[in-house]
Amino acid sequence: MLRTHQAGTLRAGDIGTTVTLTGWVDRRRDHGGVAFLDLRDASGIVQVVVRDEEVAHPLRSEFVLQITGQVAQRPEGNTNPNLGTGEIEVVASDVVVLNTAAALPFQVSTALDEQVTVGEEVRLKYRYLDLRRPGPAQAIRLRSAVNRAARTVLDGEGFVEIETPTLTRSTPEGARDFLVPARLAPGSWYALPQSPQLFKQLLMVSGMERYYQIARCYRDEDFRADRQPEFTQLDVEMSFVEQDDVIALAEQVLVALWELIGYTIPTPIPRMTYAEAMRRFGTDKPDLRFGQELTDLTEYFADTGFRVFQAPYVGAVVMPGGGSQPRRQFDAWQEWAKQRGAKGLAYVTIGADGTLGGPVAKNLTDAERDGLAEATGARPGDCIFFAAGAQSTSRALLGAARLEIGRRCDLIDSDAWAFVWVVDAPLFKPTGEDDDVAVGSGAWTAVHHAFTSPTPEWIEDFESDPGNALAYAYDIVCNGNEIGGGSIRIHARDVQERVFAVMGITEEEAKEKFGFLLEAFAFGAPPHGGIAFGWDRIVALLAGADSIRDVIAFPKSGGGYDPLTGAPAPITAAQRKEAGVDAKPETAASADGPGAAPGTGE
RNA sequence: GGCCCCGUAGCUCAGUUGGUUAGAGCGCCGCCCUGUCACGGCGGAGGCCGCCGGUUCAAGUCCGGUCGGGGUCGCCA
Numbered sequence: 199m200l201r202t203h204q205a206g207t208l209r210a211g212d213i214g215t216t217v218t219l220t221g222w223v224d225r226r227r228d229h230g231g232v233a234f235l236d237l238r239d240a241s242g243i244v245q246v247v248v249r250d251e252e253v254a255h256p257l258r259s260e261f262v263l264q265i266t267g268q269v270a271q272r273p274e275g276n277t278n279p280n281l282g283t284g285e286i287e288v289v290a291s292d293v294v295v296l297n298t299a300a301a302l303p304f305q306v307s308t309a310l311d312e313q314v315t316v317g318e319e320v321r322l323k324y325r326y327l328d329l330r331r332p333g334p335a336q337a338i339r340l341r342s343a344v345n346r347a348a349r350t351v352l353d354g355e356g357f358v359e360i361e362t363p364t365l366t367r368s369t370p371e372g373a374r375d376f377l378v379p380a381r382l383a384p385g386s387w388y389a390l391p392q393s394p395q396l397f398k399q400l401l402m403v404s405g406m407e408r409y410y411q412i413a414r415c416y417r418d419e420d421f422r423a424d425r426q427p428e429f430t431q432l433d434v435e436m437s438f439v440e441q442d443d444v445i446a447l448a449e450q451v452l453v454a455l456w457e458l459i460g461y462t463i464p465t466p467i468p469r470m471t472y473a474e475a476m477r478r479f480g481t482d483k484p485d486l487r488f489g490q491e492l493t494d495l496t497e498y499f500a501d502t503g504f505r506v507f508q509a510p511y512v513g514a515v516v517m518p519g520g521g522s523q524p525r526r527q528f529d530a531w532q533e534w535a536k537q538r539g540a541k542g543l544a545y546v547t548i549g550a551d552g553t554l555g556g557p558v559a560k561n562l563t564d565a566e567r568d569g570l571a572e573a574t575g576a577r578p579g580d581c582i583f584f585a586a587g588a589q590s591t592s593r594a595l596l597g598a599a600r601l602e603i604g605r606r607c608d609l610i611d612s613d614a615w616a617f618v619w620v621v622d623a624p625l626f627k628p629t630g631e632d633d634d635v636a637v638g639s640g641a642w643t644a645v646h647h648a649f650t651s652p653t654p655e656w657i658e659d660f661e662s663d664p665g666n667a668l669a670y671a672y673d674i675v676c677n678g679n680e681i682g683g684g685s686i687r688i689h690a691r692d693v694q695e696r697v698f699a700v701m702g703i704t705e706e707e708a709k710e711k712f713g714f715l716l717e718a719f720a721f722g723a724p725p726h727g728g729i730a731f732g733w734d735r736i737v738a739l740l741a742g743a744d745s746i747r748d749v750i751a752f753p754k755s756g757g758g759y760d761p762l763t764g765a766p767a768p769i770t771a772a773q774r775k776e777a778g779v780d781a782k783p784e785t786a787a788s789a790d791g792p793g794a795a796p797g798t799g800e
Numbered sequence: 801g802g803c804c805c806c807g808u809a810g811c812u813c814a815g816u817u818g819g820u821u822a823g824a825g826c827g828c829c830g831c832c833c834u835g836u837c838a839c840g841g842c843g844g845a846g847g848c849c850g851c852c853g854g855u856u857c858a859a860g861u862c863c864g865g866u867c868g869g870g871g872u873c874g875c876c877a
Contacts, residue, residue, distance in 0.1 A: 245837070276835060304811050305811070755868095
């Protein structure tokens with residue numbers, strides 16, 4: 199080793215010891231005859247005193263040094279309470295420059311970490327320098343601790359960590375595949391997996407019984423703050439289990455993770471049905487850190503004369519103190535709603551004396567006005583926002599409005615953690631409802647994925663009422679973020695065929711797309727189910743990061759561009775030729791199979 | 801793909817109703833400084849104002865387009 203001690207670990211107890219340290223020059227303070235260097239390594243910072251001006255003068259920020267010297271008590275009044283090593287300093291007897299450093303594109307110094315903001319673009323381009331800073335470095339170290347904690351829990355429960363291929367077959371899942379040309383089979387392509395979903399189910403057929411993997415997944419879709427083209431899941435699958443078993447295991451993992459930041463998640467984590475979540479919060483991932491639940495006013499306005507409220511669904515959400523917003527602010531709400539594809543956002547204000555105001559109020563009868571505050575729970579000074587129309591879109595709008603109200607009115611305790619399982623989601627949704635690409639010829643498509651089992655109550659006759667059939671699936675939601683989800687799978691061939699039938703997928707199409715899985719299931723597939731956690735998002739939540747980019751060592755920026763390596767980049771003509779990118783498929787038929795089945799990704 | 805915001809020195813930003821030579825802090829370079837810890841002092845370098853076009857006597861500033869970044873809806877579990 200080039201050193202005997204780590205810089206940040208030295209304490210008063212080391213006084214008198216001769217040590218050799220290595221690290222970077224965090225800052226330097228050169229006084230002519232005496233110079234102070236803040237030497238930084240992974241453990242922290244220690245002050246080094248250099249009395250030889252010849253030696254100290256040429257040193258610059260981020261030079262890599264090897265320092266030998268004696269640990270000494272700092273002179274009276276010169277201690278630095280901001281440093282763990284502030285009681286002592288190292289008086290250098292020998293300074294070796296292990297490497298020099300060019301002037302930096304941005305300042306790295308620990309001392310400036312919280313005072314200097316650097317744009318994300320530069321930080322990502324020089325991510326290796328960014329990671330020298332304590333904040334970004336801490337996030338990456340936390341991620342390592344999170345991985346370790348999960349592995350400890352799963353190893354203790356008898357799970358087997360198994361790697362699955364990243365070069366695989368393009369299977370019809372929800373998202374677009376990343377494709378890799380196969381040099382040895384020009385015109386044929388590998389796909390990068392959107393998730394290890396199919397492989398983990400095969401491992402259950404293998405009798406592994408308990409599988410997990412910290413798995414990289416790839417989806418070629420547009421990005422968001424919480425989305426990257428490659429991302430990580432903690433992927434888990436178990437045999438001979440029911441929903442409660444998977445949930446119990448998942449809770450063990452989550453508890454272990456949040457313990458890392460000193461929070462004990464109360465278990466069991468409460469559960470809510472999908473229907474209840476939609477009814478009360480207008481979303482399948484409710485943020486339970488605050489109230490302002492939606493009110494269903496469909497019955498209330500059943501006989502209304504107001505045209506706008508003569509709709510299949512009328513609902514409302516209350517904005518506390520919103521009654522005094524200026525007109526301009528209400529116009530902004532209209533714009534906000536329109537940006538979400540709504541026609542607008544009707545509202546009623548409640549004056550201090552309880553009289554209703556706003557353009558909608560005069561369209562209501564006296565009776566409708568009188569009972570409104572009570573029906574919605576609104577109080578004087580509040581305002582009530584309404585959405586009327588189709589139930590799903592109206593609730594979605596109110597749910598989004600609720601979140602916006604929570605933010606604007608500061609109703610959300612940012613230190614709170616609110617977990618909930620959302621269970622009993624519908625098994626199918628009508629095709630075309632959200633402008634989905636129609637799958638096969640069916641009127642229905644899977645909400646989760648095509649291998650999700652109906653709940654035990656529905657398994658016999660989900661065909662009779664596909665719209666109300668429930669999936670044996672569960673999502674774990676934290677503070678309004680879906681951080682994981684899974685399901686009990688179909689293991690019986692006849693059930694699988696019946697599900698495909700509802701979705702309008704013919705036997706031939708099923709064989710073409712997931713024949714290998716169906717074949718495997720013919721050889722004694724055990725009942726099984728599992729879950730996948732959105733690892734990047736979970737670590738981001740634990741780290742208090744705004745973006746999952748903060749918890750990924752080398753993330754991509756918008757457009758899938760990596761500012762550090764410059765990927766993606768053009769390839770040479772020779773590479774093109776060798777890769778077979780331009781090869782023409784021999785038959786058009788094989789490349790033109792049935793459409794994609796949605797939602798196979800977990 | 802739609803909408804919103806941002807592109808000025810290495811970094812973070814200011815730049816008036818369009819008006820001479822585009823500024824600040826930090827960083828960088830040189831010199832000085834023996835107890836600092838965001839050390840200090842003096843001096844200095846550093847700008848295709850993202851790019852292209854337009855309006856104008858005159859554009860960092862106004863207009864159109866484009867590229868890049870961020871956010872959001874679509875999309876995506």
